[in-house]
Amino acid sequence: MEVTIMAKQVALVTGAGQGLGEAIATRLHDDGFNVAVVDLNIDNANKVAKKLSPDGSEAIGIKADVSDRDSVIAAVNKAVDEFGDFNVIVNNAGLGPTTPIDTITPDQFKLVYGVNVGGVLWGIQAAHQAFKKLGHGGKIINATSQAGVVGNPNLALYSGTKFAVRGITQVAARDLAEEGITANAYAPGIVKTPMMFDIAHQVGKNAGKDDEWGMQTFAKDIALKRLSEPEDVAAAVSFLAGKDSNYVTGQTLIVDGGMQFQ
Numbered sequence: 001m002e003v004t005i006m007a008k009q010v011a012l013v014t015g016a017g018q019g020l021g022e023a024i025a026t027r028l029h030d031d032g033f034n035v036a037v038v039d040l041n042i043d044n045a046n047k048v049a050k051k052l053s054p055d056g057s058e059a060i061g062i063k064a065d066v067s068d069r070d071s072v073i074a075a076v077n078k079a080v081d082e083f084g085d086f087n088v089i090v091n092n093a094g095l096g097p098t099t100p101i102d103t104i105t106p107d108q109f110k111l112v113y114g115v116n117v118g119g120v121l122w123g124i125q126a127a128h129q130a131f132k133k134l135g136h137g138g139k140i141i142n143a144t145s146q147a148g149v150v151g152n153p154n155l156a157l158y159s160g161t162k163f164a165v166r167g168i169t170q171v172a173a174r175d176l177a178e179e180g181i182t183a184n185a186y187a188p189g190i191v192k193t194p195m196m197f198d199i200a201h202q203v204g205k206n207a208g209k210d211d212e213w214g215m216q217t218f219a220k221d222i223a224l225k226r227l228s229e230p231e232d233v234a235a236a237v238s239f240l241a242g243k244d245s246n247y248v249t250g251q252t253l254i255v256d257g258g259m260q261f262q
């Protein structure tokens with residue numbers, strides 16, 4: 001009897017050197033994907049990839065700056081070269097500076113929009129190119145936030161970028177559907193990652209209070225009464241990356257323990 005060996009599907013996760021991206025890369029690897037672990041910080045990316053696949057056969061680290069279109073396209077091409085296919089991109093990398101309205105500068109605007117919005121756009125373009133070349137569809141998954149569903153205090157720039165990601169996701173879903181490509185977003189709440197601890201610290205400091213006070217300004221209304229673990233979000237991304245979500249497109253899946261209701 002002939003034995004068919006099914007090739008593994010390939011996922012690329014940006015900002016996967018720590019925090020949510022690391023948890024997502026780990027979960028998708030557990031789900032059976034070969035994973036490209038992409039980050040600006042290549043040491044962290046390599047560490048995560050090595051942990052998942054010591055011999056590099058199932059996970060590799062790739063350096064890329066998601067605000068740079070060529071860099072993102074090169075990362076996707078490398079994943080295709082290494083693993084021979086490409087099925088899922090998770091445009092996760094993001095910056096979350098605390099930006100009281102009057103403090104925002106043009107440089108900060110360019111940087112945060114360049115990474116949070118540019119990174120999603122270039123990721124969509126790069127994945128679309130790869131899917132077309134490979135002759136099949138795929139899944140695009142973008143990081144927004146509960147702060148992209150309702151504007152959050154102190155996060156004018158950040159919230160603006162995360163609203164933009166939801167809009168871009170909806171357009172990508174419509175524009176790419178006939179090629180068998182779905183596009184969805186995940187909207188985490190208050191997740192225990194370096195980004196969120198830094199925001200809590202800054203917000204507390206700006207108010208002359210401690211980090212816990214800063215965290216509670218965001219966390220006090222979580223219905224489930226606990227902060228999110230990165231794995232809570234990775235589980236939702238696993239759904240969006242897998243076949244059970246094949247009939248879902250253009251949506252934002254809110255994973256915030258009950259903060260925003262739509």
Ligand SMILES: NC(=O)C1=CN([C@@H]2O[C@H](COP(=O)(O)OP(=O)(O)OC[C@H]3O[C@@H](n4cnc5c(N)ncnc54)[C@H](O)[C@@H]3O)[C@@H](O)[C@H]2O)C=CC1
Binds near residue numbers: 040066
């Ligand atoms: N932590 C939270 O509570 C929430 C996070 N999110 C979103 O989830 C995503 C991940 O957030 P966290 O893991 O918390 O952040 P984090 O700051 O802990 O990790 C972000 C990773 O992205 C990488 N990165 C930053 N700029 C990059 C660039 N230009 N190119 C490539 N990589 C770059 C960093 O090196 C880092 O490894 C972000 O888009 C964030 O906005 C959304 C809602 C809540």
Ligand SMILES: CC(=O)C(C)=O
Binds near residue numbers: 188
């Ligand atoms: C950092 C973030 O996405 C928040 C506070 O929702």
